[in-house]
Amino acid sequence: MNRKSLSALIALALGAATTVQAQDYDDRWYFAPYLGYYNNDDDRLTDDGSLLVGGGIGKYVAPNASVEAFIDRTSRSFNNDEACAFLGECSSVSDFQVGVSGRFFFGPQDGFAPFLMAGLMANNHRGGVEDGWGPAAQLGGGLQTAMTDNVKFRAEAGYRYIWDDETIPGEDNFGDWFVNLGVVLMIGELPVAPPPPAPPAPAPVVDCSTLDDDKDGVNNCDDKCPASAPGEVVGPDGCPQEVVIDLRGVEFYFDRPRPGQETSVDTAGLLPGSMDILAQAVDVLKRYPNMRVEVAGHTDSIGSEEYNQGLSERRSKVIFDYLTSNGVDAGRLVGPVGFGELKPIDTNDTKEGRQRNRRTELTTQR
Numbered sequence: 001m002n003r004k005s006l007s008a009l010i011a012l013a014l015g016a017a018t019t020v021q022a023q024d025y026d027d028r029w030y031f032a033p034y035l036g037y038y039n040n041d042d043d044r045l046t047d048d049g050s051l052l053v054g055g056g057i058g059k060y061v062a063p064n065a066s067v068e069a070f071i072d073r074t075s076r077s078f079n080n081d082e083a084c085a086f087l088g089e090c091s092s093v094s095d096f097q098v099g100v101s102g103r104f105f106f107g108p109q110d111g112f113a114p115f116l117m118a119g120l121m122a123n124n125h126r127g128g129v130e131d132g133w134g135p136a137a138q139l140g141g142g143l144q145t146a147m148t149d150n151v152k153f154r155a156e157a158g159y160r161y162i163w164d165d166e167t168i169p170g171e172d173n174f175g176d177w178f179v180n181l182g183v184v185l186m187i188g189e190l191p192v193a194p195p196p197p198a199p200p201a202p203a204p205v206v207d208c209s210t211l212d213d214d215k216d217g218v219n220n221c222d223d224k225c226p227a228s229a230p231g232e233v234v235g236p237d238g239c240p241q242e243v244v245i246d247l248r249g250v251e252f253y254f255d256r257p258r259p260g261q262e263t264s265v266d267t268a269g270l271l272p273g274s275m276d277i278l279a280q281a282v283d284v285l286k287r288y289p290n291m292r293v294e295v296a297g298h299t300d301s302i303g304s305e306e307y308n309q310g311l312s313e314r315r316s317k318v319i320f321d322y323l324t325s326n327g328v329d330a331g332r333l334v335g336p337v338g339f340g341e342l343k344p345i346d347t348n349d350t351k352e353g354r355q356r357n358r359r360t361e362l363t364t365q366r
Contacts, residue, residue, distance in 0.1 A: 034182025066102070074094065114143050115143070123164065155179075160178055222238060250319070295335035298358070301357075
């Protein structure tokens with residue numbers, strides 16, 4: 001085999017070993033000891049066969065390809081009178097190879113996999129006419145099968161070509177056939193395959209029931225007033241709703257507060273429990289900062305209309321002052337206004353009814 005042909009075969013084999021599909025694979029390093037047999041070139045003037053022992057360190061660089069650095073050694077005995085005459089004695093010659101090989105597999109890493117092999121190396125020869133170094137190359141193939149996750153068995157055969165013009169006078173190269181058997185011992189723990197990616201979440205169904213363009217808490221399907229102002233109080237149909245905060249329980253003793261009397265909540269004659277209800281009203285107004293309310297006072301029917309009008313205005317002033325002193329902007333309040341006895345919510349014929357009519361109300365304004 002000439003040098004050009006051998007170089008072309010090596011290039012093809014190494015090229016094939018790197019053109020593999022990217023995917024998950026066991027890329028641990030491995031140790032590969034082997035024992036082999038040489039069928040020696042006749043031109044060596046040695047015994048027909050010799051033992052080969054060696055080992056390699058390598059790893060898979062793709063799902064179906066590995067690269068391996070190796071060393072091996074063999075010793076050959078001269079058995080030819082012509083060689084002994086050249087050398088002056090009948091001795092032996094040894095060859096020590098250091099090289100790199102690539103393998104392309106036609107099967108899975110964890111199964112039965114035939115392969116092609118190619119390699120380049122440096123050959124150190126000792127014995128013969130002169131010791132020295134020379135280049136070498138090899139081609140071959142074989143079978144590899146997984147015994148366990150960490151142990152594989154390998155058998156291969158090939159042809160090794162060595163450029164050596166120093167061992168035997170008149171010879172500048174040798175070609176030897178070889179076979180070897182070995183194991184591949186994976187180093188480290190078997191990598192755990194990453195979990196498959198979670199399926200993408202289904203795209204949300206976008207329809208009017210999931211939208212609320214004016215942010216009023218009513219979805220677009222039900223919203224009959226889709227342009228309500230932020231913070232505006234709306235009903236179930238999304239339209240502005242008049243809300244009467246009637247301050248039930250905020251009631252006054254009869255004829256309180258009197259004309260000229262200070263209108264603070266402490267002295268205005270509020271019935272027990274009124275302060276808790278007023279505090280709740282302040283909380284509602286702060287939660288709806290865009291809400292405007294009218295502060296109105298009312299009375300029962302006892303007394304003149306003129307007197308009751310003034311009494312209702314004094315009552316609304318008590319509530320107005322309480323709201324503003326507790327952080328409600330006066331610009332949000334309409335009033336204080338009084339309606340006297342004009343708008344009763346209960347009968348004035350009973351003591352209980354008249355007490356309910358002595359009240360204040362907060363009515364939202366649009």
